[in-house]
Amino acid sequence: MALPSYGKRPWTFYVLATLFTLFVIFLYGPMISVLILSFQGPSAALNFPLRDPSLMWFDELFNPRRVGDVPGAFRRSLPLALITMLLTVVIAVTAGFAFRHRFRGATLVFYMAIASLIIPGLVLSIGILVTARFLGLSANWYTTALGAHLSWTLPFGLLIMFAVLGRLSPSYEEASYDLGATRWQTVKDVVLPIVFPGIIAVALFGFTLSYDEFPRSWLTVGTLNTLPLEIWTMTTNVTSPALYALGTVTTIVSFIVIALALGSILLIQRRRSGSS
Amino acid sequence: MSAPALKEGRVSAATLPASRMKMTADSSGRKAWAPYLQVAPLTLVLLLFFAIPVALVVVVSFFRYQMLVGLVPDFTFKNYVDILTNPTNWSLYLSTFKFTIIVLAITFVLGFWISYFLVFHVRNLMTAIALFLICTVPFWTSNIIRMISWRPVLGREGLINQALQGMGVTAQPLDWLLYSDFSVIVAYVHLYTLFMIVPIFNSMARIDKSLLEAAVDGGASRWGVVWNVVLPLSKTGIALGSLFVVTLVMGDFSVVTVMSGGLSGSVTSGMFNDLQFLNYPRAAANAVILLIVVLLIAVAIFRLVDVRKELVR
Numbered sequence: 001m002a003l004p005s006y007g008k009r010p011w012t013f014y015v016l017a018t019l020f021t022l023f024v025i026f027l028y029g030p031m032i033s034v035l036i037l038s039f040q041g042p043s044a045a046l047n048f049p050l051r052d053p054s055l056m057w058f059d060e061l062f063n064p065r066r067v068g069d070v071p072g073a074f075r076r077s078l079p080l081a082l083i084t085m086l087l088t089v090v091i092a093v094t095a096g097f098a099f100r101h102r103f104r105g106a107t108l109v110f111y112m113a114i115a116s117l118i119i120p121g122l123v124l125s126i127g128i129l130v131t132a133r134f135l136g137l138s139a140n141w142y143t144t145a146l147g148a149h150l151s152w153t154l155p156f157g158l159l160i161m162f163a164v165l166g167r168l169s170p171s172y173e174e175a176s177y178d179l180g181a182t183r184w185q186t187v188k189d190v191v192l193p194i195v196f197p198g199i200i201a202v203a204l205f206g207f208t209l210s211y212d213e214f215p216r217s218w219l220t221v222g223t224l225n226t227l228p229l230e231i232w233t234m235t236t237n238v239t240s241p242a243l244y245a246l247g248t249v250t251t252i253v254s255f256i257v258i259a260l261a262l263g264s265i266l267l268i269q270r271r272r273s274g275s276s
Numbered sequence: 277m278s279a280p281a282l283k284e285g286r287v288s289a290a291t292l293p294a295s296r297m298k299m300t301a302d303s304s305g306r307k308a309w310a311p312y313l314q315v316a317p318l319t320l321v322l323l324l325f326f327a328i329p330v331a332l333v334v335v336v337s338f339f340r341y342q343m344l345v346g347l348v349p350d351f352t353f354k355n356y357v358d359i360l361t362n363p364t365n366w367s368l369y370l371s372t373f374k375f376t377i378i379v380l381a382i383t384f385v386l387g388f389w390i391s392y393f394l395v396f397h398v399r400n401l402m403t404a405i406a407l408f409l410i411c412t413v414p415f416w417t418s419n420i421i422r423m424i425s426w427r428p429v430l431g432r433e434g435l436i437n438q439a440l441q442g443m444g445v446t447a448q449p450l451d452w453l454l455y456s457d458f459s460v461i462v463a464y465v466h467l468y469t470l471f472m473i474v475p476i477f478n479s480m481a482r483i484d485k486s487l488l489e490a491a492v493d494g495g496a497s498r499w500g501v502v503w504n505v506v507l508p509l510s511k512t513g514i515a516l517g518s519l520f521v522v523t524l525v526m527g528d529f530s531v532v533t534v535m536s537g538g539l540s541g542s543v544t545s546g547m548f549n550d551l552q553f554l555n556y557p558r559a560a561a562n563a564v565i566l567l568i569v570v571l572l573i574a575v576a577i578f579r580l581v582d583v584r585k586e587l588v589r
Contacts, residue, residue, distance in 0.1 A: 010498070012397070012498065013393075013397045016390075016392065016393035016397055017393065017397070019389060019390065019393070020390055020393050020394075020407070023386060023390060023411070023469075024410060024411070026466065027410075027411070028414070029429065030422070030425035030426050030428075030429050030466070031414065031421075031422060031425050033425060033428050033429055033435060034421070034424070034425040034428065037428055046428060046431075047428050047431060047434055047435075047438075048428065048434075048435060048438065090317070091317045091318050091321060092318070094314045094317065094318075095314060095315050095317070095318035097311075097314050098310075098311040098312070098314035098315035098318075099311075100311075101310070101311045103312055103315065105315075106315075109315055109318065109319055109322070112319075112322045112326065112327060113318070113322060115326070115571070115574075116322055118519060118520075118570060118574055119326070119523075119527070119570070120523070120526065120527025120528075120544055120563075120567070120570065121527060122527065122544050122548065122563070123330075123544075123547075123566060123567055124325075124326065124329060124330070126329075126333055126547075126551070126556065126559055126560060126563055127329025127330050127332055127333040128329045130329065130332045130333060130560070131328055131329045133347075134332065147321065147324060147325035148325060150325060151321065151322065151326045154318060154321060154322070158318070204416065205416075208415075208416040208417070211418075212416075212418040212419060212420075214530060215527070215528075215529070215530065215544075219551070228418060228419075231418065231421065231424075232420055232530065235420065235424060235534055243424065244428075246421075247421035247424060247425065250417070250418050250421060251417050251418065254416055254417040254418065255413075255417070257416070258413055258416050
């Protein structure tokens with residue numbers, strides 16, 4: 001460590017460092033084994049060792065002869081996640097700002113959001129399906145499933161905004177106004193730079209929670225599956241490494257999204273510290 | 277960190293008083309209705325996709341189920357009586373509670389000590405953030421895939437059995453590693469510890485380090501500091517994390533189904549079965565009971581710790 005030394009590390013450091021390392025192995029080990037086994041050869045064994053590495057199971061995925069309609073499910077899951085992300089950012093961020101002031105019903109809306117967060121996904125799934133039936137509408141990924149996903153991503157977004165806006169003291173804005181800045185200048189030069197990394201975090205949550213959501217999608221997508229539902233059916237039907245290949249592909253998509261989000265936060269931080 | 281642009285002095289001093297007066301008048305006039313407008317979309321979505329559906333679940337739970345027809349409007353307690361008098365449901369609740377308590381205990385211990393390690397032992401802030409991110413990245417990937425990824429590890433011919441037999445520790449593969457209560461708990465801990473780490477880390481990061489030094493100067497032991505300073509000050513995070521873990525485990529059916537190989541069930545998997553026979557009224561009644569149980573637990577947690585005050589402040 002390059003930082004100022006505080007003397008010898010206590011023994012607890014080593015105990016906890018070991019715990020942490022074991023936890024990280026526990027967290028990533030299984031994922032890595034799936035990643036490796038998705039390159040299994042024609043022996044189609046679901047376990048180690050890896051024999052004759054090949055890409056055949058990835059090929060299988062995109063040629064839907066034996067497995068389900070993976071490309072189709074992906075073409076629904078991706079736009080759904082993107083729409084959910086956009087709406088989550090807009091709605092959660094504006095709502096976050098509302099909570100900086102006192103307004104009537106604030107407590108009610110807050111507890112409704114928390115309840116929406118902790119309600120079992122399947123319960124809500126039933127509710128939304130029944131609501132759609134009463135209204136005579138059919139369930140679709142871009143209507144009912146979108147709503148089901150929002151009921152889960154928005155409370156998350158709101159909690160993140162609470163954490164972010166907690167750091168934005170109203171005195172910064174007052175100072176800006178006192179110095180004669182217009183509202184637009186204040187938003188652009190004071191509020192946005194502080195809040196922006198948080199907005200990216202909200203977007204990341206909006207995308208990934210929707211992209212991977214299973215219980216809330218189950219009854220609400222209608223007849224055409226999203227990707228997690230497709231994977232769910234595959235867990236029971238498909239007994240080939242194609243399942244692992246699909247796992248690898250979706251995990252890669254998730255990692256690209258995470259890298260984009262974290263990378264842009266880092267870039268903003270760096271640019272900001274460079275300009276001031 | 278704040279307002280670098282202000283230093284550039286874009287606004288001339290001459291215009292200052294006028295614009296300032298305009299500003300204050302404007303913003304005080306705006307304050308009254310602005311929050312309502314800002315919170316309206318959220319409220320609308322929550323009403324449409326949370327409040328109304330939940331209300332309808334309650335309504336439907338009193339309906340009658342008829343083969344082939346499905347829902348028949350009625351006001352009957354039959355669904356509830358069915359559920360409450362069926363011993364299978366009681367054992368499902370019992371097994372769900374068992375999983376919840378075990379998982380809560382494990383994730384709390386892991387979450388607390390990992391956060392403690394990151395906040396108080398890692399001396400470089402950037403390292404701490406990087407390690408924290410390593411813990412959180414899997415959260416953003418698919419739960420089902422992460423669950424399945426235990427198969428090649430815990431299975432009969434999996435990595436652990438291969439290793440144990442290779443080292444000559446066991447002669448036969450261990451059967452209880454996969455498709456058992458053990459694998460269900462492993463998967464829960466794998467999936468949900470993140471929900472404990474993030475809020476506890478958040479609470480701990482806000483603790484003023486000088487408090488710890490003061491406690492040590494005052495003669496507190498290392499253990500005393502953890503027990504009397506760190507633990508009470510991270511209670512919001514613990515409460516929030518527990519809320520997540522409890523509700524996730526109580527509401528789960530996919531982990532139990534996949535990881536027990538169909539041997540164990542959960543409250544929700546009972547519902548799942550009803551739904552496959554299109555028995556919506558009984559599934560709804562089951563959902564209402566589960567919802568009441570979950571809400572009672574949530575209320576109890578909120579009673580212990582005022583999470584809202586800590587969050588919104």
